[in-house]
Amino acid sequence: MTDLDVKQLQRRLAEFASARDWQQYHTPKNLVSALSVEAAELVEIFQWLTPEQSASVMDDPESAHRVTDEVADVLAYLLQLCEVLGIDALAALAGKIERNEQRFPVGSAEPKIPRRHSAE
């Protein structure tokens, strides 16, 4: 598969909106809001689950579909935001990982409760 899939997906998203005359709604402010709403819908799925229940959320077809669906929604708005703002999302992440590899060298003392961790 090619990274053209990201570009292809962005193109399909743009065509989808354009064909329905919906780009008028796709201002950066509205897109970041929509993204945050979808992110909250992802949180909602896990909200009352115990860690054990969370770990097996993909074992049940219904919850697996809900999670996958919300992941798609978050990605949709993220890619549309990037399209509108001219941001290359994958390049942005690659650059961030590199910066973090500098900021958080392996073997340095790790904060007990890292304010952020993972590649951030």
Place this chain on the structure above:
Amino acid sequence: MTDLDVKQLQRRLAEFASARDWQQYHTPKNLVSALSVEAAELVEIFQWLTPEQSASVMDDPESAHRVTDEVADVLAYLLQLCEVLGIDALAALAGKIERNEQRFPVGSAEPKIPRRHSAE
């Protein structure tokens, strides 16, 4: 560029966390929370901006960097969530676009205030 970039990025994210012994924090619940926090940080950049100011946020190097940085953070947690849950994010979005093309056929009456639009 290839879609291997998504897989490469996921691998680098996993290696980054692993090398710092941070995967212990990367439960699905924590990852969706972290994703929602980053999405809110994106919202925050635009919060008090007018539509005009929002439209030119990428013209200023400092705000452009902030936006790109938060986009990277959102994508980082989304991809790590997908890794942990075994979800193919691009395939999920492609499937969602197809379902939405069925649900919202062009030419049907559009709701005045669409509850959701774009590929959702």
Place this chain on the structure above:
Amino acid sequence: MTDLDVKQLQRRLAEFASARDWQQYHTPKNLVSALSVEAAELVEIFQWLTPEQSASVMDDPESAHRVTDEVADVLAYLLQLCEVLGIDALAALAGKIERNEQRFPVGSAEPKIPRRHSAE
């Protein structure tokens, strides 16, 4: 009306949860998550509305009810979080306003895009 209403509401919320054996879910982490989910549901109501449409959201009985309902949900989780953590929400806000009156004296130069404003 008395500020006892806040205490009364907290008591009724606690009794409601207790009678249904739901306090087990009301850990601080779960409560802050739930609060953020309800806040996003509030955002969602306004998401695609223009400023004009937003301004008249309380004129339509259906959207007025939705907004009021989500305000109630946000307040419910905020008060329950405060109950669980032993925080006096009104006192916290009063203290914050005072600190902000010091931090943002009237007549000093205001940032063009205040990072935060209002009593924050």
Place this chain on the structure above:
Amino acid sequence: MTDLDVKQLQRRLAEFASARDWQQYHTPKNLVSALSVEAAELVEIFQWLTPEQSASVMDDPESAHRVTDEVADVLAYLLQLCEVLGIDALAALAGKIERNEQRFPVGSAEPKIPRRHSAE
């Protein structure tokens, strides 16, 4: 203490904004966004904490102050939103609790994972 504290707080919040000419920013859309951003800042405090660490977050003066501060910020935006929209927040919650007491009678079968619970 009287419920006038809520009204007093709303008045002080309005005066604070007015004195700095900040009401221009306080559209309903901006206020719900700001509220969601503050709610995310609350989530962020707890994000990587274990349940045990979360339970003792108020024992450490620094984290206790952070939590109290964000609670104040969430409440500030909620009350300002209610002021702008003409919503009585405490009455809204009281009404919601009553409706929920009908919707979720004690003794009926509780869903194992309630989609919502507490007074919602």
